Amino acid sequence: MNLWAFQHSMLKEIGARFGAYLNEHLPVNPLKCEYFLPLIPNALIQEGTGSVRVLRTDAKWFGVTYHDDLAKVQEALRAMKEQGEYPDQLWK
Numbered sequence: 001m002n003l004w005a006f007q008h009s010m011l012k013e014i015g016a017r018f019g020a021y022l023n024e025h026l027p028v029n030p031l032k033c034e035y036f037l038p039l040i041p042n043a044l045i046q047e048g049t050g051s052v053r054v055l056r057t058d059a060k061w062f063g064v065t066y067h068d069d070l071a072k073v074q075e076a077l078r079a080m081k082e083q084g085e086y087p088d089q090l091w092k
Contacts, residue, residue: 014040
């Protein structure tokens with residue numbers, strides 16, 4: 001699992017390049033044309049104008065992709081709260 005955190009300037013860059021990306025790729029494959037998040041950071045690295053810093057963690061990731069995942073994730077969060085690893089109220 002990865003999580004991206006961008007400065008505002010990156011969001012501007014992503015937006016500025018979106019139209020050109022669609023103009024080039026949408027006609028080629030309109031059903032599968034996808035603007036992948038790593039495209040722009042990678043382009044900036046290749047151009048020599050950007051960089052990415054990777055922060056590692058040993059924390060476990062829990063994802064809810066399917067409805068059946070929900071109970072497992074809820075139980076894991078409940079256990080983390082009981083152990084003091086996760087706050088009772090996230091948005092205080």
